[in-house]
Amino acid sequence: MFLKQLSEAVGVSGREAEVRDLIREEIKDDVDRIETDALGNLIAFKEGKPEQPTVLLAAHMDEIGLMITDITDDGLLKFKPIGGIDKRILVSKEVVVGPDQIPGVIGAKAIHLQESDERKKPLDYGELYIDIGTKEKEESEKLVELGMMATFATEFEQLGTATVKGKAFDDRVGCAALIELLQQEHQLSIIAAFTVQEEIGLRGASVVAYDLDPDLALVVEGTSASDVPDTKEAGYSTQLGAGPALTIQDSSLIPSQPVVNKLIEVADQNDIPYQFRKLTRAGTDAGALHLTKEGIRTAVISMPCRYIHSPASLLNLNDYQATVELLTKFCQDMEEGGLADEGVN
């Protein structure tokens, strides 16, 4: 499936070119027009019939990663986080650095060499480095420049019957769903925005819709799942396998109630499972999108991913299919006049 290429492509915030090129190539025959704006957002237009509404679908291309900030005399690469990274997960992971994907390993002092105190606390960025197998600074400088990004070297693969593992599911799963929508035939107009720099502050989404005038926007995301031991059900954010998660509220957005109600109605009518995202913290591109100019009615549909923002996230493929199905049926409902008469709330 195309999610494999998307997951394995490298696109840390601010360096989304590889992902953008991959998506552009995949969709170019299915859309009428493709633009890239000044920040790097990829915007694809699929024109429908003139009397039909326009839906803006948005997913972000960027992933969290590490920026190379220094090269030591020994040729080791020092780095700083880009986006929300749990530093406890970094040590000993395999990474790739820069556009040429130079392989490396995040190193630190081996356990044999540590004092007992050192084992008790997580390593900080000052103590971690990427080792690309070079011996000295000059040798590293031939391969790596300061400001280059590194990300996890994770192969996409299937686990069991309905689960896949990969990196950057936040938000390549959303990108994959948008691409599927573009590959279908519709009567309404779809604008698909593949945004940049979401992980460092919804920056691409702050500008992407300024020249667009959609009737509403749906943000398609990968979100955290917390259906794991030591979490009470009341504290679950989302559960794997329970269908797409609808946002009720997060730090960046109160979604448009008519749009959320319509999503629920469409899901019920078509027996598509869904759940609510119970966590009301964190934000998505929707936070920036819905406040564009005079405002855009906006909602968020997320696919639950366990171990998000780590080298290996898990996605349930049934959740993915149900998300695509919900988006498809929602578009069909809009084509039949859904939401045309709805007020603001």
Added chain:
Amino acid sequence: MKELIKRLVETFGPSGDELAVRELIRGEIEDQVDQIEVDTMGNLIALKKGQDDSNKVMLAAHMDEIGLIATHIEEEGFIRFSNVGGVSPYNLLGERVLFNGETIGVIDKEGKLDDISKLKHDKMYVDIGATTQEEAEEKIKIGDTATYYRQLDLVGNRLVAKGLDDRAGCAVLIETIKQLTEQPTFDTYFVFTVQEEVGTRGAITSSYGINPDVGIAVDLTLTGDTPEAKRMAVSLGEGPAIKVKDRSVLVNPQLKNLMIDLAEENEIPYQLEVLDRGGTDTGRMQLSREGAIAGAISIPGRYVHSPSEMIDLTDLENSIKLLSEILQSDYQGLF
């Protein structure tokens, strides 16, 4: 005035669900304005045409109030929740709340939580009298919102109620529309904004749409006049507070001085407000598009964001007087 405020504060309107408040306000003012509309976010925008249309003045008071949102329903029918805006868990202990403007519930904390300093929203629940999840779900769905359930009371010359932040400001705008004896100097947009409490969001889109030259917010501020209070030179009953600064804005000095001059000329008591916590719609109006001259009239309030916010009636009346004087002034020094 008191009767209007009573209806305003006792109407259900947490951030994102301002419909009932909007309809109430619309009914109060629609016959007295030249144009009225609701934008995509739900802001209510009413225009009073001016004698001169060369400048646009935007006034903003927010309709929304803080509240709760249901995140989970337990098998036994208890509702778990998160906050909508700045709601202290301590204020919620023992409090009654109203979901969707109709379902009453009471709040308590989990029984095993003994250390009150660890009280958080996720250790609390609402009991709506349901005995099973199914029964609770007949009344409440995940994502439904609630507010404090309290009535307005007159205590001395002071009003006590939930939601005075910022229905008191809404009342000032409504009464100003009603009391204006002549056309305002410039085209004046009375904007009743949404989603202020979750990040001054309604003011972002309404400011963009109106593109004002001058923006004035009317909102509650805090005071420093209670026992062992944090230092703040604003007191209840000593007049509207002319904003100098809050976290969202440094007020345009010419606009601030205009307000001071008009207050002194018309013998309206006033105070100056430097608020070191919290932002307001003021900052959004100032930074919209190419910018606007922005300031605010703040109504002093005690116990803000609690179920029993307190304001002084004379402060309200003086806020209306000051705002009316501004709207009918020549805006000297601003343009």
